[in-house]
Amino acid sequence: MDVSVIGCGYVGASVAACFADLGHDVVAVDVDEERVEAIEDGRPPLHEPGLDELVAANAGERLRATTDYDAVPDTDLTFLAVQTPSNDDGSIDTSVVEAAAGMLGEALAGTDEHAVVVKSTVIPGTTADLVAPAVADAAGMTVGEDLHVGMNPEFQREGSAVGDFLDPDKIVLGADGDVEAYAALHEAYDPLREALDHEVPVVETGTREAEMIKYANNAFLAAKVSLANDLGNVCKEYGVDAYEVTDAIGLDHRIGAPFLRSGVGWGGSCFPKDVAAIIAAARAKGYEPELLAAAVSINDRQPERLLSLLDRHVDVAGERVAVLGLAFKPGTDDVRNSRAVPTVEGLRERGAEVVAYDPVAAGNMRERFPGIEYAESAAAALEGASGAVVVTDWPEFADLDGEFDAMADPIVVDGRRVVERREGITYEGLTW
Ligand SMILES: NC(=O)c1ccc[n+]([C@@H]2O[C@H](COP(=O)([O-])OP(=O)(O)OC[C@H]3O[C@@H](n4cnc5c(N)ncnc54)[C@H](O)[C@@H]3O)[C@@H](O)[C@H]2O)c1
Numbered sequence: 223m224d225v226s227v228i229g230c231g232y233v234g235a236s237v238a239a240c241f242a243d244l245g246h247d248v249v250a251v252d253v254d255e256e257r258v259e260a261i262e263d264g265r266p267p268l269h270e271p272g273l274d275e276l277v278a279a280n281a282g283e284r285l286r287a288t289t290d291y292d293a294v295p296d297t298d299l300t301f302l303a304v305q306t307p308s309n310d311d312g313s314i315d316t317s318v319v320e321a322a323a324g325m326l327g328e329a330l331a332g333t334d335e336h337a338v339v340v341k342s343t344v345i346p347g348t349t350a351d352l353v354a355p356a357v358a359d360a361a362g363m364t365v366g367e368d369l370h371v372g373m374n375p376e377f378q379r380e381g382s383a384v385g386d387f388l389d390p391d392k393i394v395l396g397a398d399g400d401v402e403a404y405a406a407l408h409e410a411y412d413p414l415r416e417a418l419d420h421e422v423p424v425v426e427t428g429t430r431e432a433e434m435i436k437y438a439n440n441a442f443l444a445a446k447v448s449l450a451n452d453l454g455n456v457c458k459e460y461g462v463d464a465y466e467v468t469d470a471i472g473l474d475h476r477i478g479a480p481f482l483r484s485g486v487g488w489g490g491s492c493f494p495k496d497v498a499a500i501i502a503a504a505r506a507k508g509y510e511p512e513l514l515a516a517a518v519s520i521n522d523r524q525p526e527r528l529l530s531l532l533d534r535h536v537d538v539a540g541e542r543v544a545v546l547g548l549a550f551k552p553g554t555d556d557v558r559n560s561r562a563v564p565t566v567e568g569l570r571e572r573g574a575e576v577v578a579y580d581p582v583a584a585g586n587m588r589e590r591f592p593g594i595e596y597a598e599s600a601a602a603a604l605e606g607a608s609g610a611v612v613v614t615d616w617p618e619f620a621d622l623d624g625e626f627d628a629m630a631d632p633i634v635v636d637g638r639r640v641v642e643r644r645e646g647i648t649y650e651g652l653t654w
């Protein structure tokens with residue numbers, strides 16, 4: 223099948239490379255020349271484990287990249303995977319999606335038939351009420367006749383995007399009764415399903431439902447972590463180990479073990495943006511989503527709880543404090559909405575001299591905080607520090623041991639339960 227993907231970011235690049243690897247002829251379109259050039263050269267346009275092999279193996283053959291939308295009419299199906307960033311009030315800015323839809327429509331003018339599928343995360347109604355008319359108007363096509371419109375949300379995580387795409391828990395296909403749109407999506411995903419040795423549930427639904435499934439999925443997971451944090455904070459007050467508690471409740475199949483790790487909270491480019499967007503969307507309709515708002519406020523206060531544990535042991539004003547981990551989670555250099563940001567801000571407000579270390583994300587954090595010190599290793603960050611806070615659960619922090627001896631005062635406040643409580647350090651776990 224000939225497939226085009228508009229947007230070569232975290233989602234678009236991996237989706238395009240995976241579809242090409244599955245045997246489709248894929249053209250990836252982006253306005254960013256560097257990203258296009260990278261793919262054309264057989265290099266991934268961004269850091270994502272496994273993407274390098276897929277791009278290298280398929281570029282120049284089944285995977286092409288271009289800034290020219292004229293490549294699109296030669297394909298049967300186009301996925302729109304451009305960004306949907308937050309406005310100041312948390313709602314999503316749909317201007318990029320709208321612009322891309324218009325450019326796509328202009329390119330499709332004169333085409334006999336085409337299917338357009340939204341992959342970006344968008345509020346219910348965006349596909350049917352904004353994207354479909356934008357493409358149809360610019361193309362001079364008619365939705366449901368020669369233009370088939372669908373919504374296919376993406377559930378991959380950064381750091382495991384390729385594996386998540388190729389072995390998903392579910393595939394959600396939204397189309398408002400348009401048989402051709404469902405058929406095009408099935409044709410795109412059939413090779414993926416055939417390559418697996420187990421069945422993948424396919425949910426056929428409407429575009430509004432598909433859009434909401436994506437937000438509900440992220441909101442549920444974010445709220446699950448916030449509930450684990452709320453319970454964890456109570457555990458801490460009573461001297462109870464929250465991890466023993468959540469390990470046990472996770473055995474109940476109605477609860478499930480994943481996303482119960484309490485600590486300094488959730489960050490990244492998706493949970494904060496998507497929970498804010500669905501809250502703003504609810505409020506726009508006059509509904510106050512109290513539980514989701516509470517999930518956000520619990521998340522917002524975890525970094526301050528971490529620092530208040532440090533305050534119990536040391537007045538950090540004028541003292542050197544090590545921040546271990548800057549990425550929003552291990553396995554990525556992404557610092558967007560990382561809990562390290564409020565943690566560093568809180569330390570600076572207290573007058574601490576911050577020395578930060580992350581195995582891959584220091585470069586990105588330097589743009590946010592150019593004025594703090596970045597160490598080359600965890601050991602260098604800890605040397606002479608009067609306290610350390612652990613913000614990201616990088617596995618290498620679990621191996622730290624003698625390095626704590628070089629601290630001026632070995633106080634370790636762990637926001638991710640990665641360092642073990644031991645003799646010789648004053649250890650505080652955030653919820654244990
Ligand atoms: N990052 C994730 O892990 C993830 C996972 C699931 C869903 N999503 C959602 O997918 C969407 C894309 O996210 P992302 O992280 O890949 O974004 P991104 O910012 O990494 O990539 C978007 C790309 O679209 C390109 N673009 C912008 N306007 C364009 C246009 N008119 N024509 C062609 N290309 C254009 C940009 O140059 C950029 O390369 C968002 O809605 C996001 O919420 C993201």
Ligand SMILES: O=c1ccn([C@@H]2O[C@H](COP(=O)(O)OP(=O)(O)O[C@H]3O[C@H](CO)[C@@H](O)[C@H](O)[C@H]3O)[C@@H](O)[C@H]2O)c(=O)[nH]1
Nearest residue numbers: 376377378379380447481482483487488489490492550551
């Ligand atoms: O038990 C847990 C699990 C996660 N987190 C934190 O939650 C955040 C998000 O983690 P994760 O979901 O692994 O990363 P993302 O790459 O942001 O992926 C989420 O957001 C994507 C974009 O929408 C979705 O596609 C994915 O399904 C969804 O998991 C990170 O800060 C984690 O540290 C915890 O604090 N405790």
